[in-house]
Amino acid sequence: MNSQTKSQFIAVASITSELSAVMVVAKEISLAAANAKAIAFRAGDKAKGFQPITDFINELAKETIELVTNINVYALLLYRLTVNEYRRTAAYNRFEQVAKLAVGAEYADSMQEPIAQAKTIMQDCQRQFKRDVTQLLGQLEAVMHHARAARVIAANSRIEASQAGEYLQSLQAVAESVDKAAHTIHDNVQRCRIALSIYRNS
Amino acid sequence: MKMTKIYEGAHQWVMFGRDENKPDNIIDSNQYIVRTANKCLLLEPGGTELFAPMMAAVLHHAPVEQITDLFASHQDPDVISSLGLWDQALSNAKLHAPALWEGYIRHFGCESIEYVPIPDNGETIKLESVELQIIPAHYLHSPCNFHVYDPVAKILMTGSVGSAWEGANAPVFVERFDSHVEKMRYYHQRMMPSNQAKRAWIDRVRNLDIEILAPQHGRMFKGDDVKRFLDWFDALQVGTGV
Numbered sequence A: 001m002n003s004q005t006k007s008q009f010i011a012v013a014s015i016t017s018e019l020s021a022v023m024v025v026a027k028e029i030s031l032a033a034a035n036a037k038a039i040a041f042r043a044g045d046k047a048k049g050f051q052p053i054t055d056f057i058n059e060l061a062k063e064t065i066e067l068v069t070n071i072n073v074y075a076l077l078l079y080r081l082t083v084n085e086y087r088r089t090a091a092y093n094r095f096e097q098v099a100k101l102a103v104g105a106e107y108a109d110s111m112q113e114p115i116a117q118a119k120t121i122m123q124d125c126q127r128q129f130k131r132d133v134t135q136l137l138g139q140l141e142a143v144m145h146h147a148r149a150a151r152v153i154a155a156n157s158r159i160e161a162s163q164a165g166e167y168l169q170s171l172q173a174v175a176e177s178v179d180k181a182a183h184t185i186h187d188n189v190q191r192c193r194i195a196l197s198i199y200r201n202s
Numbered sequence B: 001m002k003m004t005k006i007y008e009g010a011h012q013w014v015m016f017g018r019d020e021n022k023p024d025n026i027i028d029s030n031q032y033i034v035r036t037a038n039k040c041l042l043l044e045p046g047g048t049e050l051f052a053p054m055m056a057a058v059l060h061h062a063p064v065e066q067i068t069d070l071f072a073s074h075q076d077p078d079v080i081s082s083l084g085l086w087d088q089a090l091s092n093a094k095l096h097a098p099a100l101w102e103g104y105i106r107h108f109g110c111e112s113i114e115y116v117p118i119p120d121n122g123e124t125i126k127l128e129s130v131e132l133q134i135i136p137a138h139y140l141h142s143p144c145n146f147h148v149y150d151p152v153a154k155i156l157m158t159g160s161v162g163s164a165w166e167g168a169n170a171p172v173f174v175e176r177f178d179s180h181v182e183k184m185r186y187y188h189q190r191m192m193p194s195n196q197a198k199r200a201w202i203d204r205v206r207n208l209d210i211e212i213l214a215p216q217h218g219r220m221f222k223g224d225d226v227k228r229f230l231d232w233f234d235a236l237q238v239g240t241g242v
């Protein structure tokens, strides 16, 4: 296996691992939202500004989970494509080796067609991989967008929390955990994007 | 890759082996082809490492598109792990291999090649006008295992039976049976699990008219050495691994 293929395998595998961490964090946000909703309810008027925010956080967490679920399915396809590309490339290389070893053999020329065919299939696989990576990068961008939005919401939550009197601390903790989670999602997804970006369509 | 024509009539048998370019740490193996006017059958096509030299060697005898049939006696990697590569090179081929091993052998890659499962009691492979008998040789050494007999060429391809672990420079035929025995004893005692299976196989093949007994590793047996081998194997206690 050459280093190009190796790093491609690693890049694809890293998506799945980074995203499983994102999933955990997104579920944490969802939990934080439920928690915040309960506090805001108890706080009543003091946390009036906070109530719509909790719904918003919850919505955002749900959307992130959905996105990541879709991306995981896609990443699996990408992994299969990588395996296939590896298989096709390995075959093409072996066929070339056959042509070299068969010089002078009566039927050496008959190998030309399988070689040409293997080359076409290999190149198709490579193109398909690039296309799929470009699309996946788009989906990852959407998750980043959600993470950025979550951070903005966290900032707003902090302001609202400051007006919640004795509930200040617990609401601030909610804002804190949303912010931290959004940060983690942002970082993980960013790592995926960097690992993949060298394979995108130029 | 060394090529030795072992039968020449209306059809041909060629033995391939003693590949001087193979990595030292993989076992040397014998591959065989049966060539008719427009078709070519590969017996025990070999491992992945062997694909390129084997394909190149076959191109001395047949064009790619006429390689229509493959045969694997059992599921081991030295027998058939090259399948995934043949699968991508051949556009219209069949693999004749044990029915029991289908789900296993397919791990090597079998998408375009048609897997023709051989039932436990064997069958016949037709290659144009040549009819080859697929003879059960279960537990020798694989639990589901077959040999190929050509009644016209009088060749019995015996897969693991008759094999010996030998160097890449060894002659292709046994020259002095008595000294060759030492190269086979441990292999057969350790690799063959069942005296009962051995008995059944010997009873079956003693009825065949065999001029050449052609194993997958080591040297082939010719003429009187075939009977010598059967007698020797008959007397040998196998299954010594436990």
Ligand SMILES: [Fe+2]
Pocket (backbone or CB within 6 Å): B074, B076, B141, B142, B160
């Ligand atoms: Fe074996």
